[in-house]
Amino acid sequence: MRILIAEDDADTAGFVERGLGELGHNVTVVDKGTDALHLALAEAFDLLIFDRMLPGLDGLSVVRRLRTADVAAPVLLLTALGKIEDRVEGLDAGADDYLVKPFAFSELAARVNALSRRPPPQTTVTRLFAVGIEMNLLSREVRRDGKIIPLQPREFQLLEELLRHAGEFVTRTMLLERVWDFHFDPQTKIVETHISRLRSKLNEGGLPDPIETVRGVGYRIPAE
Amino acid sequence: MRTIVRSAAYRMAFAVSLAFALATLLLGIAIYYAAHAAFAREMDAGIQQATSGLMPDYRDDGIDGLKEAMAQREGRGTDSLEYALFQPDGRRVAGSLDTPMPETGWRMISFLDPVEGPDPARALITRLPDSYRLVVAADLEPLEQIDRTILGLFGIAFAVLLLIGLFGALVFGGYLRRRLARIEDTANGIIAGDLSRRMTIGPRRDEFDRVASSLNIMLDRIASLIANLRQVTSDLAHDLRTPLARLRNQLETLQGQVQSGQQRESVDEAVERADEVLHLFDAILRISELDEGSLRRRFAPVDLCKLVRELGETHAPLAEDAGKTLDVQAEGECLVEGDRELIAQALINLIENALRHTPAGTKILIGARGEFGRVVAFVRDNGPGIPENERERVLERFVRLEEARSTPGHGLGLSLVRAIADAHEARISMSGADGFEIALHFPASVAA
Structure with missing residues (x-):
């Protein structure tokens, strides 16, 4: 799976990149919001993992612009703030899931899995x-x-x-x-x-x- | 009446007006005595003068000359004096003053007034050389009249002053009390938790306004210190989370490398410890987020009765596993304005306390009901409860009661409940004669 990570904290970025790489994913890491936007618009990714606070353009705005540009890839937002308002804002902006730092890698992996296999919404299972x-x-x-x-x-x-x-x-x-x-x-x-x-x-x-x-x-x- | 007696403002105002009235009374008494003495002196002088005036007549013409002069004066009626002349045997031989013969010198005598009957008088009795006695007397009636007038005037003045003083004291005392009550009112509001209240300052800039203004400056300073403290706490929690998160991530990486044995157990335990600290920081951050008050914007109607039923259903198995029972008493619908998850978190903390700090066999009852424009959610148990004198304190941050030290927890559970209750303008009550009940009183949603 092709995954784009936008995270300015090198430590977290490395931790996530290493972990997802070990699970066999193809991971690209950027550290600026504008880079994330350009890459996500230019190339097809299966999943986008954005930090909420990014230099240049913040994660929330990147998600909003991608959604306006009809990029449908699932987005997982990461945040250092555990505020209730942030989660609601993130989901409103068009993110699919939301994870508060610090998180266990297993938590991220489980969510990455769930997002990538999200069934198309029109199929109803009985x-x-x-x-x-x-x-x-x-x-x-x-x-x-x-x-x-x-x-x-x-x-x-x-x-x-x-x-x-x-x-x-x-x-x-x-x-x-x-x-x-x-x-x-x-x-x-x-x-x-x-x-x-x-x-x-x-x-x-x-x-x-x-x-x-x-x-x-x-x-x-x-x-x- | 009791408030008037206990009010310093009224007491002061009454004391001032009473002192003023007493001073007037003293002045009245002084004037009374001074006027009385002056008038009496003048009267004596008149008597003395009249007596001396008769002496030449007696010297020149003897008793008969005296009798003539007396009759002349009485007939003229030029002075208000009365005269009498007694023979040595005590018989009155001249003058109209009807009185028995008095001793010589200055005397107070009583005479029979043809109109008014017995009347006191001031008299000078002079012994003449041939043992006759001459009495010149002045009726005391005018003096008494002046005394009565002075006394009457000051009596009325005293009464009027007392009345004015009483009225003034009520007005003045009431004014002082009102000014002070305004300050007290604001202070009580602040004690009740509304730190944003400030004293109102009038346009006159009098001493009350100056006190109010000083208090406001003091309150601003306290508020900024508190805000500062909160900011530092939440900044600290926030800043420590990042390095702690890295530590946790490293431990997790290590977890993947160590497969089994004692080392693995130690690593697992270290991860749990790190999580505990992170949860503590989360609670601090959540409380400061609640204190900011910005969450209110997202409030929506929440069915508290339904939420309590859900929480009851969710926690009954936990109670059962702990050897306790948990029943629910929440029928129908009761709406409050709020955040479902925050209220859930508060109620879960209360349920968790009831589960954690009670002995096996405890019966726990949770419930919600709407009543008189409020919605009350409660958690009740028949366990030992919280001692009455500790109840306010347990809502403070990081407070843990002695009995609870042996159980896990960080002492923020109830302060989070309080922060959540405050954000929802809900009141917390604790009660319990046999057992313990903690309740959250929410204002009912206007949508209900």
Whole structure:
């Protein structure tokens, strides 16, 4: 995947470039907003990662101009400011996701993955499958090996999120954002507790655990 | 009445007017005595003069000459004096003064007035050589009348002064109180947390205005110091985040290289420690962002009842895992103007406190309800609660109660709750006879 990074802090830029390079991505790094704008207009990238504060032209303005110029590549904004207003502004400007520095590389990697595989918005999925689990989004029914598993609404949403991204890691932060609509870290074990409930319902009767946990990274259900 | 008694302004005004009235009274008494004495002296002089005037008649023509002169004077009525002449045996032989024979010298006597009856008089009794006694007396009535007039005048003046003084004291005291009350009012507003309040300064630039102006300058200075402190705190948190983030990134890179064993555990722990500090900085930054007040622009109607139901559903399993129960009491819809996530964060902090600082078996109840133009969200438990004298203090930054030191946390949880409540103009109340309840009282959304 071709990724453009615009980041003026050499340390962060290096850290991200190295990490994404190791994952096999083709990474270009610039440190000025104007360079980012020109490059993104001239060449086709699969993903743009911009720092919000850039010398020359700030990240937010670059995103706005790219969107006006019909550049549709997904944009991930990075910011050193954890302000609530910044996130809203960033998303309003046309960014697709938003990450507050400092972040764990695994968090960035998970989001890069999710952004690059974002399905076209017009396709509507009504059923999700993975490792013997079947989820019907219309009847809100979940079966494992044909047997109905009754789930609480949150557990259903958690499983849906994992199934939609089967094969990828979904981080704790992403689950908080998508299942609870919390863009802050409540510093409680709500994700862990609800995953554990979901797990024990799915595994009832001694079935193998379909949810893989990697400490400090997130959760994953393997794709078929 | 009690406020008047307890007000220094009224007391001062009353004291001044009372002193003024007393001074008038003293002056009245002094004038009374001075006038009385002067008039009495004049009266004595008149008597003396009349007595001396009769002496040549007696010397030249004896008793008969005296009788004639007395009759002449009484008949003329030129003075207001009364006369009497007594024989040595005490019988009155001349003059119209109807009185028994008095001793010689200056005397106060009583005589029988043909119109008014017994009347006091001032008299000079002179012993003549052949044991006759001559009495020249002046009725005291005019003197008493002057005394009465002076006393009456000053009595009225005293009463009028007292009345004017009372009225003046009420007006003056009320004025002082009003001026001071305005300053007090502003000070109370500031104590209640509105640091932007300032004293009003009148156009006269009197001493009250000067005090108010000095207080305003002082308040400006305090406000700028507080703002400075906040700025430094948030700048510090902000500036420390970058190097800390780098440290965390390096540790994470290291995490990828060390696969297992004790080293890996140490690295994992180091990453967690770094995250804890970063979270602390996040909380500081969030509080200073809330203090700025700019978030209000993004406020929208939030259904607090629904939010409480969601949080209840989300946290019930956590309570269960901790051996506690969590029930929800929030029906229907109750709208407040605010930021859903901030309110959620405040309520989660309160729920987390109830989960963290109570023994197993504790029953926790969270709820929300709309009432009288307000929406109240509360977290109640039957645990040990917060001691009454500590309740205000726990809302301060970095305060942790002795009992809570053993549990994890940085002491910013409740101050974040307070900052969020302040941003929403919500009041925090803590109560609890058996158990503990902390509640946030939001003004209801006008959209509701």
